[in-house]
Amino acid sequence: MSLAELSAAHGPSPTASSSGDGTSDDAPPRPPFAQDWHRIARMGAIGAIGQIFISLSNMPVKLDGRAIIEGVLSLGYLSLVVLPLAAGSRVGHQLRREGVPFHRPGAHEVIGGAACGALVGGGLSLLAMLIANFDLREPLVNWSPILADLLAFNCGTAFAVIIWLAIGAAVGAAGGLLRVVPPLARRVLWTMVLTLFGSAVLESLTTDLAEGMGIEGLIDWFYAPRGGLTITGAIALAAGSGVLAFVARGRIKGAKARIDALEGPARNRAHLGLILATAAVLVILPMFAGKLTNELLANVGLFVLLALGLNIVVGLAGILDLGYVAFFAVGSYSAAVLTAATSPKIHPELPWFVALIGVVLLTGLVGLFIGAPVIRMRGDYLAIVTLGFGEIIRLLFLSDWLSGWFGGSQGITNIPGAEIFGLAEVAGTDPRSVFYLVLAFCAIAIYVSWRLERSRIGRAWMAVREDETVAEAMGINTVNVKLLAFVVGAVLGSFSGAIFSAKVGSVFPASFLILVSIVILVVVIFGGMGSIVGVIAGSAVLIGVLGGPKQPGLLAEFSEFKLLIYGALLVWMMLARPEGLIPSVRRTRELHQEELAQDAWLRGQTEDEHEGNGESSARQPSGEMS
């Protein structure tokens, strides 16, 4: 449906409705004001509370310093228009979601969105009025004139009240409009918005790379000196990405479908090509990047390694391990003890690669010791006990009892870098080398995960995940199989730990808080449980952009709100896309096939039964199976 048709939709066409062939294009639009006001009011109220919460969390004020487009939009104001847009878009989608027949989207959606958006924006109007008249700074530290000024654009309370109603309505209407415009236009719009947001977020990364390649001039044209895109740059980017999205429409999906449709060796070749291309980019990119970018990439890599390990435990074997940080800690500490001269008790000062053998053995043993009692439990109990063990390991490293070995809260410092067969020394002072080392180990971990998933043991893990009792009845020794998953996960985590200690040069118990376990789990869930590509994407987005437990991401301003955003993302993910960002192929296939199966069921379930009866009596047993 085009915009021309949209304007035509305002005039009712009685003839069209009488045709009644069920296609939405021939149906009359719903009267614009025949809205489900109850729902709009409820959603608006929830949105308004959300807006007030965001404001009082001080996010707008803190993030105002980070410009998205110079002088036009800052990250702070962006955080205040997300909710009206989402609410408007959802209201606009309501009728479609309910499957109302004979409905053609039009003014109805836009007006509903605008009304809901105005209510959401009204939350800020209310807040502005309250801040002007009452002083609640005592319990609410962010109840401040700074926030009031930000909300009012420095123009007084009355202006704030009106402007937020207006902004809410406009943004909400835009959200509703998203549901009216044809899909292609929506895709082009989204591409433009995401490109603008993405290039603003990636500013430090792109600048760094451009400097490495010697094209600062071009970058200066896009980015303003004090951060954010320049207006001309933003327009150019939006236009460029819009045109690209228009030209590429359907082609990327088509190419993907073509690769998926390929059979056997041809498909493997296509996949291999993709993997090699990605690998080439990852090898070449850091050469042009500066320290900060490489540091970031190395951090992301460390978390990819951890997440791949946890993915085997949680995603494949279905063991909800909330204490995964324990293996990261044991890996780090054992590498530190084996390589550092400053290790309190024993200091064999082994070369890093030799020490790695010890690290793997030790972590594997610890995995066995923790796993053996834990693995017999199921579900919630197991999760709680692993949570406990994660903390116990940290407390042991912190304790006075073992401080003779691990230095207690002082930790172990002056850990030498990793020497790679005398070729290069990998240490924190040279993040590029750290990244290459991490990349190598990630490649190993990816290959191992990929092979395991398709092996007999991988099938046994999935069987245990699906139905432990039946898996046992199939003759699978569930205890051993789960223990193996636990140990393999532990060993992959220990690689990350060993690199971490060489990179940072010191290990403290404080680096292994329970938060690390939670962040890794969020990465796995966010990316898509059981999906290797998803886990990598999850690490890149969460750790790279928002930052890890202690590592800053690209949006360093977010650091204080990191956990809030993690939580919100997780909740949203569970509601909207439980299979994760990039679900594993098997999960997608499953969802797709459920639809197919339902269709088949709708078409002829009775036929199915009759046919089945006839077949079974006609069919002869083919011979003994024993």
Next chain:
Amino acid sequence: MSSADSGTASSAERVPLLEMRKVNAHYGAVHALRDVDLSIYEGELVCLLGGNASGKSTTLKTLLGMLKPTSGEVVLDGEVVNDRPTSYRVARGITMVPENRRLFKRLTVRENLQLGAYLRKDSDAIAADMERVYELFPRVKERLAQKAGTLSGGEQQMVAIGRALMSQPRVLLMDEPSMGLAPALVQQNFELISQIHEAGMTVFMVEQNANMALGIADRGWVLQTGRVVLDDTAEALLANPALRTSYLGGGKGNDEGETAADDAG
């Protein structure tokens, strides 16, 4: 179908394939099985009848080694296997088709079948057995790459039986094959079981639907609160007035046995 008489006559000289001798089993304080004696001979189709909580599933778990008996012996082909794990017993020829089929829903049909052969290493023979399953159930072959959870009830039953056959069992334990299926499919399912039996498989099934089960079985037992109260040929059991009036309740429905079973014996 072999007659019930010949089944019992031959059983006197032969060693049972699978046997329970005076088995007692407990779930914590609950005495679930009381001195249960069962013997299943090669080539037989026998059934264990009983209402809810009469100990039917406990019997299967004990036979399979997922529950250890507190006293008595489980004997597999002359060997006492009380202390042997499930994997040992599966490798030596016991396999269960679980209640409600319980396929690995998010795995493909092919993976489900492969998991049935988990303990086997002979990949050529596994491939040959796969082919046999396809011959037995041509529909399964069409669905190989599909998620097991997306199949229809009848197809799931085929995959569940196929999965069990993949372990090259000598005796097939079937837990409530009629449960959770539409009436037409129940009929189909029992036909399937007797086909497999006619092809030479020893089958031990646990059922509530006594009419259907005794219709295809050679012999049967009736279990009540963990005790075997009746042990006879299928024909005799069907003719037994005690069973007819109380347990069967004269009805042919699937669920009527549940309540009536309490009055049996």
